[in-house]
């Protein structure tokens with residue numbers, strides 16, 4: 001199909017969102033933030049290197065800055081805004097807070113999305129799997145130690161609650 | 164301004180036949196960077212993400228070759244069956260970018276961009292891959308060596324879509340190694356694929372990021388074949404290893420650029436090749 005570029009629809013966080021008067025080359029990151037009022041995904045490098053714009057598209061973590069928004073019709077997109085079901089922090093967000101994994105917070109939304117994706121697909125990750133899963137997310141503040149601990153703790157808590 | 168999102172290969176071929184100037188996009192991991200930085204401003208785009216035929220892979224009935232769809236993301240080559248059949252390709256796939264990049268990036272895009280640092284390309288070169296191209300009027304199957312024309316230049320005609328690549332399934336050790344400034348998320352400064360083909364008593368070596376396009380070390384291959392018994396694991400002497408490294412370095416044609424220097428690249432690619440030869444001969 002050929003969507004009319006003046007109006008196309010995206011499925012974001014379970015809702016149909018209309019995008020109007022957009023230029024076709026706009027990235028999903030730009031459309032989420034500037035057109036759909038979802039500023040959770042952050043833009044820094046816009047070249048796939050920092051991971052701060054990570055979203056889930058059809059069950060996979062991708063850089064929204066590298067997705068051409070108009071081509072993402074008919075995909076299911078979840079952003080950090082869509083992770084929480086009841087307005088409370090998710091288990092991963094709780095773990096980030098409790099372990100002190102947030103300093104300036106710029107990298108946090110991208111990491112939280114990447115970690116949700118990891119734990120949803122691999123509930124008991126090994127240390128190597130954790131490192132690999134967050135290798136596409138850059139943090140300039142923490143040195144990663146506390147982020148790593150937060151992921152381990154979120155995985156452990158999820159194991160406990162699912163028992 | 165149009166964006167076509169065809170759901171079958173025939174629709175995609177019809178779209179590009181109608182407008183050969185349209186920009187093809189698969190994973191977007193190369194193209195979107197160009198667009199985000201205003202280096203390219205396409206007016207018409209054909210997105211292949213929903214063409215499922217391009218994401219398939221299959222093994223020939225006689226088991227001699229594997230054909231991989233141009234749109235199959237790297238994430239699906241990292242393990243399981245493809246990794247068992249073509250280990251060097253799986254190793255190369257694992258070194259690409261980050262999980263986010265590997266969930267989107269594809270061999271079709273690697274070939275489309277045709278950067279000398281593309282990590283799938285030395286593997287395709289070492290294994291003499293065939294690139295399958297289709298247009299609405301015909302099909303061409305060309306050797307990857309003919310496909311890669313120069314720095315970021317390839318033999319694709321404007322109305323063609325890269326459909327898949329075919330690689331031989333061979334017995335014998337194979338591997339891929341690369342160097343960059345760190346381990347994760349790094350473009351190769353030098354890379355090497357080495358594949359022993361016991362079926363045809365051959366050893367194949369291809370180098371990445373040390374020339375305008377991928378370099379096949381045919382002279383070194385011929386020399387090495389005369390030195391080793393390719394039907395078994397060899398004891399590789401220090402002298403042989405050194406001469407091998409020197410010969411590989413001779414065949415490289417690196418340049419200085421923003422990522423590294425020619426001197427370092429030559430040294431690095433020779434070290435990588437020696438490492439791979441040692442691994443290939445470790446019982």
Ligand SMILES: Cc1cc2nc3c(=O)[nH]c(=O)nc-3n(C[C@H](O)[C@H](O)[C@H](O)COP(=O)(O)OP(=O)(O)OC[C@H]3O[C@@H](n4cnc5c(N)ncnc54)[C@H](O)[C@@H]3O)c2cc1C
Pocket residue numbers: 047048049186187188189190191192193194195196211233234258259260261264267268269270271272273274275276280281282283319323324325326348349350351
């Ligand atoms: C952060 C980051 C890290 C990266 N790291 C690496 C790395 O480590 N190693 C590496 O090799 N690459 C790396 N890359 C580059 C890129 O991911 C790869 O080249 C990837 O293979 C491109 O695939 P794609 O599907 O995303 O291509 P796209 O961006 O969709 O397309 C690239 C080009 O190929 C053309 N094209 C794509 N598919 C077809 C087709 N079927 N037929 C005809 N033309 C086609 C497009 O028109 C375009 O010109 C990296 C990129 C980023 C952003």
Ligand code: FES
Pocket residue numbers: 042043044045046047048049050051052053054063064065066
């Ligand atoms: S903004 Fe997308 S990866 Fe940096």
Ligand code: FES
Pocket residue numbers: 101102103104105106107108138139140141142
């Ligand atoms: S907390 Fe500041 S970049 Fe990660």
